[in-house]
Amino acid sequence: MTIETLYEDDDLLIVNKPAGVLVIPDRFDATIASLNKLVEAKAGQKIWVVHRLDRETSGVICFAKNEAAHRYLSIQFQEHAVGKFYAGLVIGIVNPPEGRIEGAIAEHPAVNGKMIVAKKGKLAVTDYKVVEQWPLYGLVQFQIHTGRTHQIRVHMQSIGHPLVCDDLYGDGKPFMLSNIKRKYHLSGKDEAERPLLNRLALHAYRLQLVKEDGKEIIAEAPLPKDIGACVKQLNKWAGGS
Numbered sequence: 001m002t003i004e005t006l007y008e009d010d011d012l013l014i015v016n017k018p019a020g021v022l023v024i025p026d027r028f029d030a031t032i033a034s035l036n037k038l039v040e041a042k043a044g045q046k047i048w049v050v051h052r053l054d055r056e057t058s059g060v061i062c063f064a065k066n067e068a069a070h071r072y073l074s075i076q077f078q079e080h081a082v083g084k085f086y087a088g089l090v091i092g093i094v095n096p097p098e099g100r101i102e103g104a105i106a107e108h109p110a111v112n113g114k115m116i117v118a119k120k121g122k123l124a125v126t127d128y129k130v131v132e133q134w135p136l137y138g139l140v141q142f143q144i145h146t147g148r149t150h151q152i153r154v155h156m157q158s159i160g161h162p163l164v165c166d167d168l169y170g171d172g173k174p175f176m177l178s179n180i181k182r183k184y185h186l187s188g189k190d191e192a193e194r195p196l197l198n199r200l201a202l203h204a205y206r207l208q209l210v211k212e213d214g215k216e217i218i219a220e221a222p223l224p225k226d227i228g229a230c231v232k233q234l235n236k237w238a239g240g241s
Helices: 035-043 067-078 151-158 225-237
Strands: 004-008 012-017 058-064 083-091 098-102 105-107 115-117 125-133 137-144 202-210 216-220
Touching: 004 216, 012 035, 012 216, 035 058, 058 067, 058 216, 067 202, 083 151, 083 225, 098 151, 105 151, 115 151, 125 151, 125 225, 137 151, 137 225
Parallel strands: 058 202
Antiparallel strands: 004 012, 012 058, 083 137, 083 202, 098 125, 105 115, 125 137, 202 216
16 A cells, blocks of 8 residues: 655654555454554654544544654644644535534444534534535535544534435445436446445545644645545536536
8 A cells, every 4th residue: 555645854754644544553453454554664663643534534644753743743733733624525505605613522322433413522613615516515625623533524414414425424325426417327348336436525635733843834635536536527417417
């Protein structure tokens, strides 16, 4: 697996995380590849995990290359002093097309690993802005000002627009061309339609932070091919062609 480096110096290593990769090793199956071990192999040294992305989320993630950088960066993330920006495909027409969601998040009382918006939860703040809107889907940019588990996923579900392919907070259905192309027909070579996207439609596209010496770091990763393919087809067919 090729791990793309977005930025590196003596203290930081920022990479573009592929979708489907755990950030840290699985607690029950150590044979599953994890991003931190892949990055250590790439860097040829020990690295420290500073923050995490969900397994199916792709995009910008930062690691520390020494203990001092790890301590400093951990505090920056804890104090929400890092700019964290995402892009995602959501279901439905989002109205208003721009806003702020302030809904405290807590663990689901009955479903392990799931979160809910609840008054007794921890403060969570998400800004969103629709950048492209089609009849059935929208491409939305997010900035999260807190770092709660599944924050964007929970907040978008709470306003009725879950992320595409989210099997925990949405319907989990893959993105198919037949969803938007009215006269879709399989080619003679295919027995079944292949999804354009079959994982959570969420991508961390920008990370902004200031190092201890005052240097500002901005790392960006463009939309991955799978989400980009969906956007391309939505622009082509969502008008009803």
